[in-house]
Amino acid sequence: MAFLELNGVAKGYGEGAERTEVLADVDLHVEEGEFLCIVGFSGSGKTTLVSTIAGLIQPDRGEVLLNGKPIQGPGPDRGVVFQNYSLMPWMTVAGNINLAVDQVFGKEPRKARHERVARYIEMVGLSHAADRLPSELSGGMRQRVAVARALAMSPEILLLDEPLSALDALTRAKLQGEIARIWEQEQRTVVMITNDVDEAILLADRCVMMTNGPAARIGNVMEVNLPRPRTRKALLEHPDYYAYRQELLDFLEAYEGGANPDPAVLEGIKHKNQRRSPAPGCEAA
Amino acid sequence: MTAPTGVIASKEAADKGQARRERLYSVLIKTQGTLGAFGLGFLVPVVKLCLGDTPKHQLHELKQQLLVPLLGIVAFLAAWAYLAPQVQTSLGAIPGPMQVLEQAGNLWDDHLAARDKEAAFYERQEERNAKLIAAGQEDRVKVRDYTGSPTYLDQIVTSLKTVALGFIIATIVAVPLGIACGLSRVANGALNPLIQIFKPVSPLAWLPIVTMIVSAVYADPSEALPKSLLISSVTVTLCSLWPTLINTALGVASIDKDLLNVGRVLQLPTWRTITKLVLPSSLPLIFTGLRLSLGVGWMVLIAAEMLAQNPGLGKFVWDEFQNGSSQSLAKIMVAVLTIGIIGFLLDRLMFALQSACTFSTNR
Ligand SMILES: Nc1ncnc2c1ncn2[C@@H]1O[C@H](COP(=O)(O)OP(=O)(O)OP(=O)(O)O)[C@@H](O)[C@H]1O
Ligand SMILES: [Mg+2]
Numbered sequence: 001m002a003f004l005e006l007n008g009v010a011k012g013y014g015e016g017a018e019r020t021e022v023l024a025d026v027d028l029h030v031e032e033g034e035f036l037c038i039v040g041f042s043g044s045g046k047t048t049l050v051s052t053i054a055g056l057i058q059p060d061r062g063e064v065l066l067n068g069k070p071i072q073g074p075g076p077d078r079g080v081v082f083q084n085y086s087l088m089p090w091m092t093v094a095g096n097i098n099l100a101v102d103q104v105f106g107k108e109p110r111k112a113r114h115e116r117v118a119r120y121i122e123m124v125g126l127s128h129a130a131d132r133l134p135s136e137l138s139g140g141m142r143q144r145v146a147v148a149r150a151l152a153m154s155p156e157i158l159l160l161d162e163p164l165s166a167l168d169a170l171t172r173a174k175l176q177g178e179i180a181r182i183w184e185q186e187q188r189t190v191v192m193i194t195n196d197v198d199e200a201i202l203l204a205d206r207c208v209m210m211t212n213g214p215a216a217r218i219g220n221v222m223e224v225n226l227p228r229p230r231t232r233k234a235l236l237e238h239p240d241y242y243a244y245r246q247e248l249l250d251f252l253e254a255y256e257g258g259a260n261p262d263p264a265v266l267e268g269i270k271h272k273n274q275r276r277s278p279a280p281g282c283e284a285a
Numbered sequence: 286m287t288a289p290t291g292v293i294a295s296k297e298a299a300d301k302g303q304a305r306r307e308r309l310y311s312v313l314i315k316t317q318g319t320l321g322a323f324g325l326g327f328l329v330p331v332v333k334l335c336l337g338d339t340p341k342h343q344l345h346e347l348k349q350q351l352l353v354p355l356l357g358i359v360a361f362l363a364a365w366a367y368l369a370p371q372v373q374t375s376l377g378a379i380p381g382p383m384q385v386l387e388q389a390g391n392l393w394d395d396h397l398a399a400r401d402k403e404a405a406f407y408e409r410q411e412e413r414n415a416k417l418i419a420a421g422q423e424d425r426v427k428v429r430d431y432t433g434s435p436t437y438l439d440q441i442v443t444s445l446k447t448v449a450l451g452f453i454i455a456t457i458v459a460v461p462l463g464i465a466c467g468l469s470r471v472a473n474g475a476l477n478p479l480i481q482i483f484k485p486v487s488p489l490a491w492l493p494i495v496t497m498i499v500s501a502v503y504a505d506p507s508e509a510l511p512k513s514l515l516i517s518s519v520t521v522t523l524c525s526l527w528p529t530l531i532n533t534a535l536g537v538a539s540i541d542k543d544l545l546n547v548g549r550v551l552q553l554p555t556w557r558t559i560t561k562l563v564l565p566s567s568l569p570l571i572f573t574g575l576r577l578s579l580g581v582g583w584m585v586l587i588a589a590e591m592l593a594q595n596p597g598l599g600k601f602v603w604d605e606f607q608n609g610s611s612q613s614l615a616k617i618m619v620a621v622l623t624i625g626i627i628g629f630l631l632d633r634l635m636f637a638l639q640s641a642c643t644f645s646t647n648r
Contacts, residue, residue, distance in 0.1 A: 076552060082547070088547075088562065090565040099551070100551055103551045103552065
């Protein structure tokens with residue numbers, strides 16, 4: 001039994017002729033402490049998938065199990081970083097994180113809660129901006145607040161919905177490093193949606209590729225056996241890096257523009273991984 | 286030796302002047318919006334002119350913000366002064382601006398005279414009582430309140446009190462109901478038809494009903510809250526409730542679903558969801574509603590006071606109309622202008638409050 005299990009999850013919106021199936025029969029097992037990346041085209045149902053894990057939407061069919069128990073609804077054990085930050089615009093950075101801390105750790109004394117808020121603000125490097133409103137922050141800073149808020153709930157699973165998509169390349173690289181560091185430090189399970197192939201390879205233990213919607217499924221799962229801690233530079237020098245990258249890109253390309261590729265083509269893509277080195281982390285020695 | 290220190294001193298002074306100017310400037314930028322809201326926007330270019338900032342542009346701004354409005358007012362006064370004497374009424378010719386100004390002065394003088402009289406009354410009473418105490422006749426000491434008729438300023442104050450009471454009751458009723466409507470489709474479905482039906486009802490229609498109910502329920506009125514004031518206030522409430530109710534419901538219903546999802550992930554209890562998420566996010570629209578409500582309330586108030594005989598501006602207008610002296614029309618016009626100006630100030634006050642409470646929607 002895996003830590004998090006999705007069995008035959010299906011979800012659609014609308015009624016009758018209007019109805020569109022977004023997810024059709026998604027099976028996914030995630031181990032505790034794993035870093036999972038989900039890639040796929042826009043509109044393929046990535047957010048929908050993550051929302052079912054968060055418990056924000058109920059699947060029409062199938063089940064989502066956490067520790068073997070079905071998920072009833074949303075809860076702070078699954079911290080979410082929403083695609084659009086979703087910070088309360090009337091609360092400061094500290095206020096936004098405080099909202100989460102007060103709710104989840106309400107039993108702790110006031111001082112301990114204050115320290116907790118300060119610790120997570122510090123973790124994302126926003127101590128100097130703790131008293132600012134979201135409107136006074138840059139996009140990247142808001143994103144970091146959203147990450148800090150989710151982390152401050154001390155969730156068992158961290159769900160990140162394209163958390164870095166709005167950022168410039170430099171800030172993005174920095175936050176990727178931060179997310180990797182936080183993941184290693186806090187030992188959480190992370191499910192992260194991304195639209196960036198390199199980002200997925202940099203961070204993930206496994207990459208899940210979604211087929212095009214409507215009625216999206218999981219098209220391919222790729223294990224990324226690259227040594228950690230990973231840096232961008234080390235990856236570029238790694239002989240397997242391009243094979244991983246190629247597999248992801250080929251898959252996305254096969255689906256480009258809503259295409260419905262031949263199963264044989266998809267098999268071919270999968271078999272490219274045979275070009276990789278046989279065992280993980282050999283080069284490290 | 287003296288020359289360098291002199292130079293340094295003057296340089297310091299210049300630096301100081303520069304710093305002061307910059308401070309003044311930042312204050313100016315900050316208060317710009319507030320000044321504009323109170324119709325004092327023309328002060329900005331005036332101050333900037335004094336600071337020697339782009340004179341040409343500032344003069345243009347000044348023209349736009351001060352000269353043009355002044356022109357409008359002057360044109361209006363001229364048309365009024367020209368047209369008014371041409372209409373003869375049973376109370377004589379319609380008064381022009383000068384007569385109205387004169388009556389405003391008279392009302393002010395009356396007010397001062399009445400205040401003097403009141404002070405004199407209390408002085409006499411105290412003197413008399415002091416004498417009685419000195420003579421050992423303390424049982425004959427009497428303290429009476431002055432009972433002169435209210436002056437124009439007293440009437441303005443009464444009107445403000447009445448509208449404030451009505452507005453506060455309306456807010457207390459409308460905001461929670463609006464939140465309920467915005468949150469629950471059931472509440473909305475149940476209240477919506479009632480809102481639609483009662484919203485267009487005129488204060489004149491409410492008043493008789495309110496009068497009967499208040500008379501029945503509020504049997505022995507206290508001095509601080511006379512029956513007529515309560516009746517006027519409740520009528521104001523009934524008419525000014527709706528904009529707040531509708532806007533609150535709209536504000537609550539249009540809260541960003543993603544923000545609510547954050548609350549769901551945190552498992553915030555209902556009460557905290559309302560206080561921490563729903564209320565703050567709908568505050569801008571609630572204030573829009575409150576501002577509209579106060580405007581409606583102030584407008585409705587005059588009619589309510591006329592009929593309920595509440596000693597405010599409405600009663601003043603009514604009494605002058607019944608009185609029918611040669612000065613009555615001019616006095617009524619003073620009241621019209623007073624009502625307009627106070628209404629404008631109230632609106633600006635709410636606007637200032639609103640901008641103070643509105644967050645940037647930029648997330
Ligand atoms: N509440 C909803 N009602 C109706 N249709 C919806 C709803 N939410 C999502 N959809 C539809 O489901 C499909 C998948 O949406 P989803 O947001 O999961 O995509 P996504 O993969 O996250 O896309 P993106 O990368 O652009 O964020 C879309 O076609 C969208 O129109
Ligand atoms: Mg999405």
